[in-house]
Amino acid sequence: MAVLDRVKTLLSELIDEQAASPRDVVAIGVGVPGPVEQASGLLTVPPIMPAWDRFPIRGAFAGEYAAPVFVDNDVNVMATGEHWGGVAKGVDDVIFVKIGTGIGSGLIVGGRLHRGAQGCAGDFGHICVDPEGPLCSCGNTGCLEEMAAAPAIVMQAERCAREGESPPLLALLQEKGELTMKDVGEAARRGDSCALTIVRRSGRLIGQTLASVVNVLNPSMIVIGGGVSRVGNALLAEVRSAIYQRSLPLATRNLPIVMSELDDVAGVVGASVMAASEVLSYAEEREAARTGA
Amino acid sequence: MAVLDRVKTLLSELIDEQAASPRDVVAIGVGVPGPVEQASGLLTVPPIMPAWDRFPIRGAFAGEYAAPVFVDNDVNVMATGEHWGGVAKGVDDVIFVKIGTGIGSGLIVGGRLHRGAQGCAGDFGHICVDPEGPLCSCGNTGCLEEMAAAPAIVMQAERCAREGESPPLLALLQEKGELTMKDVGEAARRGDSCALTIVRRSGRLIGQTLASVVNVLNPSMIVIGGGVSRVGNALLAEVRSAIYQRSLPLATRNLPIVMSELDDVAGVVGASVMAASEVLSYAEEREAARTGA
Numbered sequence: 232m233a234v235l236d237r238v239k240t241l242l243s244e245l246i247d248e249q250a251a252s253p254r255d256v257v258a259i260g261v262g263v264p265g266p267v268e269q270a271s272g273l274l275t276v277p278p279i280m281p282a283w284d285r286f287p288i289r290g291a292f293a294g295e296y297a298a299p300v301f302v303d304n305d306v307n308v309m310a311t312g313e314h315w316g317g318v319a320k321g322v323d324d325v326i327f328v329k330i331g332t333g334i335g336s337g338l339i340v341g342g343r344l345h346r347g348a349q350g351c352a353g354d355f356g357h358i359c360v361d362p363e364g365p366l367c368s369c370g371n372t373g374c375l376e377e378m379a380a381a382p383a384i385v386m387q388a389e390r391c392a393r394e395g396e397s398p399p400l401l402a403l404l405q406e407k408g409e410l411t412m413k414d415v416g417e418a419a420r421r422g423d424s425c426a427l428t429i430v431r432r433s434g435r436l437i438g439q440t441l442a443s444v445v446n447v448l449n450p451s452m453i454v455i456g457g458g459v460s461r462v463g464n465a466l467l468a469e470v471r472s473a474i475y476q477r478s479l480p481l482a483t484r485n486l487p488i489v490m491s492e493l494d495d496v497a498g499v500v501g502a503s504v505m506a507a508s509e510v511l512s513y514a515e516e517r518e519a520a521r522t523g524a
Numbered sequence: 525m526a527v528l529d530r531v532k533t534l535l536s537e538l539i540d541e542q543a544a545s546p547r548d549v550v551a552i553g554v555g556v557p558g559p560v561e562q563a564s565g566l567l568t569v570p571p572i573m574p575a576w577d578r579f580p581i582r583g584a585f586a587g588e589y590a591a592p593v594f595v596d597n598d599v600n601v602m603a604t605g606e607h608w609g610g611v612a613k614g615v616d617d618v619i620f621v622k623i624g625t626g627i628g629s630g631l632i633v634g635g636r637l638h639r640g641a642q643g644c645a646g647d648f649g650h651i652c653v654d655p656e657g658p659l660c661s662c663g664n665t666g667c668l669e670e671m672a673a674a675p676a677i678v679m680q681a682e683r684c685a686r687e688g689e690s691p692p693l694l695a696l697l698q699e700k701g702e703l704t705m706k707d708v709g710e711a712a713r714r715g716d717s718c719a720l721t722i723v724r725r726s727g728r729l730i731g732q733t734l735a736s737v738v739n740v741l742n743p744s745m746i747v748i749g750g751g752v753s754r755v756g757n758a759l760l761a762e763v764r765s766a767i768y769q770r771s772l773p774l775a776t777r778n779l780p781i782v783m784s785e786l787d788d789v790a791g792v793v794g795a796s797v798m799a800a801s802e803v804l805s806y807a808e809e810r811e812a813a814r815t816g817a
Contacts, residue, residue, distance in 0.1 A: 266774045275774045347742020358736040443651040449640025481568045
């Protein structure tokens, strides 16, 4: 796969930079945007990357590295990073929400990452927000992700632009042939009413769905990260308002809803923490077995 | 409160039966149908029993018993019971769903009861299933509980009966002046199409909402209990079918959805387990402090 080849090139450059060799690598941590079966480390029916279904990611590193490879869902990895060294440090019950090409969350429950029985806990992007909504790649209709993630926002912005509702977005669209999430985000920050309406609608749908997650988990903190979250206050305000409106009063009485502090390094920090802690706990077990403790 | 007076009478009769005295009571466990703030043991803005908001339940026993009183949400207590000695014994990640006058769940996460930051985790009855739905006692519209719990089922059955769609239910209604959940359940089991349609609709709404909870938690087992669950297969089949349809494939691959084994004693078993384990862990801490361990 082209993506993994790129990952391996970057890893190898990183090792060279440190004047190290592949033998010095003690553990490899990988985050991927889809549900990962814990026992096997395999992606399983990943809605936004169907060709990766059961692709052996661990095996891709086996030729060059003797180190063990730990694979987890990217949002679990980001949640781990934010809980270890970001805004959620020391907080016991955290929902880390990623809003980007997909929508998902990583759950810290009682101070530990909660993966669930098959490792797909936190995957709230395929909760139905509109039974009459569009068909999602997962096979159901009206999933939150299909209606509120980056592709949906961009598609709506392009439609708005074509319908003449936003001259600045239309100019950009004609210049580049397509819009990106960044374009829509910048337009929203400049106060473009078309972009603002789309971003707020997305925030409202995400907030309404998160309200359900809050009722289920009663967390101490919600952290929002991922590309779409960089749109900023217009999105965050809608997410907050929908959560406060639709959750039980008791659950939101002391509930901070904040932006990720580690932002685009949350995943890197989390993958390192995951790999290091897995290797250390294995070393501890081996030491305990050796000393007969 | 009349309810607590009745509870105290029953408790005192139980003590007499055992030829014991109030001094022999080591701990008291109480389950109540509403969100309980853990630190204080107080019900907080309970939607189906508003008059109990912040009522001091612990205090009600203080005059007669020196024993500590542990108060928790009734579904948490039932989940504890089912996990200790019922169908969920030894299962690490369990959602215990109660469908009765209200709808809620108790969550076992990683082998332990998950109460959440304020003690109201699992309260999925106020998730919105229809934004255009009826006003709920919690202040929002279209909550699952308002549309699918026992009062909603009975109200729809009475309407059906009055509109002449079910002669047997109409006869019952005319005879007694009102219908009960039990009447509707019996009619459904006898194959009354009006009762079946209502029960199935309720099961579908509950299943669709539970599908969201399954996506969030990825449990190993779902256990269904409470009065409405006794309607039986027509309800359970719809709940199952909606969960399997709307959850991620990975999350439902090995997901048993079963009826409570302890049924109406789940709460009694759970309250005893809760009270006993709280007292024992306190005793252990005191012993550890005494011996300097």
